[in-house]
Amino acid sequence: MNVVLxxxxxxxxxxxxxxxxxxxAIFLLFNPQVFAVNIISNVTADTKSLSxxxxxxxxxxxxxHWNNGTPIVVYVLASKxxxxxxxxxxxxxxxxxxxxxxxxxxxxxGYGVAPIEVQNQQALIKAVQSxxxxxxxxxxxxxxxxxxxxxxxx
Amino acid sequence: xxxxxxxxxxxxxxxxxxxSLLCSLLFTLRVCAVELGSNSEAIQxxxxxxxxxxxxxxxxxxxxxxxxxxxxxxxxxxxSYQLSDDFRVAGQMVYLNGGNRYHPxxxxxxLLLEWDAFHDETWQASFYLGRVKNNHWLHSSTRDxxxxxxxxxxxxxxxxxGFRDIAMGGDGGAVKLSxxxxxxxxxxxxxxxxxxxxxxxxxxxxxxxxxxxxxxxxLDLQASVYWRPSFSPWRFGISALDxxxxxxxxxxxxxxxxxxxxxxxxxxxLYEGERFQFSAELTQVRFVTDGFYFPGFHRDEIGQGYYLQxxxxxxxxxxxxxxxxxxxANKDDKKGIQLSQNTGGLIPSYFGxxxxxxxxxxxxxxxxxxxxxxxxxxxxxxxLSPIVQPDPLxxxxxxxxxxxxxxxxxx
Numbered sequence: 001m002n003v004v005l006x007x008x009x010x011x012x013x014x015x016x017x018x019x020x021x022x023x024x025a026i027f028l029l030f031n032p033q034v035f036a037v038n039i040i041s042n043v044t045a046d047t048k049s050l051s052x053x054x055x056x057x058x059x060x061x062x063x064x065h066w067n068n069g070t071p072i073v074v075y076v077l078a079s080k081x082x083x084x085x086x087x088x089x090x091x092x093x094x095x096x097x098x099x100x101x102x103x104x105x106x107x108x109x110g111y112g113v114a115p116i117e118v119q120n121q122q123a124l125i126k127a128v129q130s131x132x133x134x135x136x137x138x139x140x141x142x143x144x145x146x147x148x149x150x151x152x153x154x
Numbered sequence: 155x156x157x158x159x160x161x162x163x164x165x166x167x168x169x170x171x172x173x174s175l176l177c178s179l180l181f182t183l184r185v186c187a188v189e190l191g192s193n194s195e196a197i198q199x200x201x202x203x204x205x206x207x208x209x210x211x212x213x214x215x216x217x218x219x220x221x222x223x224x225x226x227x228x229x230x231x232x233x234s235y236q237l238s239d240d241f242r243v244a245g246q247m248v249y250l251n252g253g254n255r256y257h258p259x260x261x262x263x264x265l266l267l268e269w270d271a272f273h274d275e276t277w278q279a280s281f282y283l284g285r286v287k288n289n290h291w292l293h294s295s296t297r298d299x300x301x302x303x304x305x306x307x308x309x310x311x312x313x314x315x316g317f318r319d320i321a322m323g324g325d326g327g328a329v330k331l332s333x334x335x336x337x338x339x340x341x342x343x344x345x346x347x348x349x350x351x352x353x354x355x356x357x358x359x360x361x362x363x364x365x366x367x368x369x370x371x372x373l374d375l376q377a378s379v380y381w382r383p384s385f386s387p388w389r390f391g392i393s394a395l396d397x398x399x400x401x402x403x404x405x406x407x408x409x410x411x412x413x414x415x416x417x418x419x420x421x422x423x424l425y426e427g428e429r430f431q432f433s434a435e436l437t438q439v440r441f442v443t444d445g446f447y448f449p450g451f452h453r454d455e456i457g458q459g460y461y462l463q464x465x466x467x468x469x470x471x472x473x474x475x476x477x478x479x480x481x482x483a484n485k486d487d488k489k490g491i492q493l494s495q496n497t498g499g500l501i502p503s504y505f506g507x508x509x510x511x512x513x514x515x516x517x518x519x520x521x522x523x524x525x526x527x528x529x530x531x532x533x534x535x536x537x538l539s540p541i542v543q544p545d546p547l548x549x550x551x552x553x554x555x556x557x558x559x560x561x562x563x564x565x
Binding site for chain 2: 051053057062063064065071073078079080081093095097098101104105107108109110111113114116131
């Protein structure tokens with residue numbers, strides 16, 4: 001009896017898993033918010049890969065120079081921008097409001113500077129291409145040229 | 155109705171011109187900031203403007219009339235310029251009007267030179283010289299920045315409005331030493347020495363209008379340490395402050411030459427979750443008075459308090475907040491009975507403590523436009539100005555309430 005009951009429970013679990021997987025696949029396929037985040041930098045930055053902690057330090061303005069000594073110039077989109085929110089949570093593993101809090105504190109206390117906010121992705125790409133030591137993030141790498149692509153190591 | 159509203163809103167001419175001037179400057183700088191765009195990374199311009207309405211019942215916390223007041227104005231503009239890889243200059247000017255909470259007017263909030271003295275992957279050392287802000291408590295450096303603090307009225311146990319101009323920072327220097335490590339997380343060490351220039355108007359907020367002499371602030375010493383474990387939602391901090399003030403009486407004065415010693419210790423914790431946030435600060439303050447009331451007078455009291463604060467994001471734009479706060483001015487007289495007895499009943503016992511329960515709501519209209527609203531159930535008068543000479547006539551009720559609503563824009 002127990003064996004029958006156990007196999008019934010396992011069978012039921014498998015069905016639920018399959019349904020959930022299909023729902024998730026449909027959601028991913030049709031949800032316009034789902035996209036990848038890629039980290040890019042100006043060609044003067046000598047770094048090809050960063051750890052999550054290093055990236056957090058850069059975006060929380062605790063690391064201000066690349067390994068070759070070039071000052072880092074950080075570019076971001078507005079805090080409510082979906083790409084910015086995805087970048088914060090997936091790449092930095094921080095919530096956007098945490099970064100806002102850090103940047104506001106630096107900017108309005110005089111103890112530091114905040115990243116430079118730009119209006120859209122095109123402006124961000126242009127800024128990273130043209131600014132020495134710049135770092136930023138984009139959704140689609142096919143639109144980008146003349147920048148370094150930075151790999152994020154876990 | 156409109157006439158009665160006009161009667162309630164008394165805007166002095168000087169204030170009107172100051173606000174107009176700052177607003178014009180703010181607008182000009184906003185336009186400049188847009189024109190500079192992303193090509194001028196060496197210079198940064200930022201600012202904010204906030205206006206609200208506030209009312210305190212059964213207290214002169216905001217105004218003597220206890221009416222609805224629009225004295226809830228905060229305007230600020232700042233600029234930062236990177237002189238070279240290692241040096242930067244920055245300054246901020248603010249206009250603040252909080253009614254009786256602190257002296258209204260324009261202030262140079264900070265004006266400093268930063269030297270990035272040392273940096274590698276793990277350590278970063280920066281020195282600041284000039285007018286520097288108090289960076290030691292959880293919200294001390296952003297207490298006047300409406301969108302960067304948790305509520306319109308901050309917990310008075312730590313951020314007592316009456317001490318705003320003294321606690322804000324001072325002319326001197328500061329050192330910030332940051333340590334980053336994948337195992338230990340982020341550790342910040344902060345030191346500062348500074349002296350606040352206290353105007354007569356500011357003195358009046360602290361010691362009252364009957365003191366005709368001048369209040370002078372000696373160089374103070376502050377230190378703090380903050381630690382965030384690696385990838386942790388928690389952050390912890392401790393701080394210490396040692397400060398002296400001198401009252402230099404006039405030839406004809408109600409009070410005498412005196413020295414005030416002020417020592418302040420705090421410990422804090424901050425939790426930042428996806429929807430839930432929590433913060434708490436424990437404080438202990440030692441206040442020693444030598445002289446003032448009569449030559450030879452000596453009083454040495456230790457006050458203690460705490461606040462616990464939680465907020466929850468109902469969605470991306472809307473959040474609610476609750477706070478509980480307790481403070482007593484003398485740990486050996488928590489109910490203020492001795493205080494009342496020592497003054498022959500002139501000062502009621504409820505001036506020995508301050509408690510507050512707060513409920514607040516915050517709504518983001520966009521990335522840089524927000525509304526905050528809150529209601530406070532206050533008990534006691536230990537955090538009402540002037541602290542040295544309490545005013546029991548204007549604050550004749552042990553229980554009093556405050557509500558406030560404020561709209562804020564920043565760039």
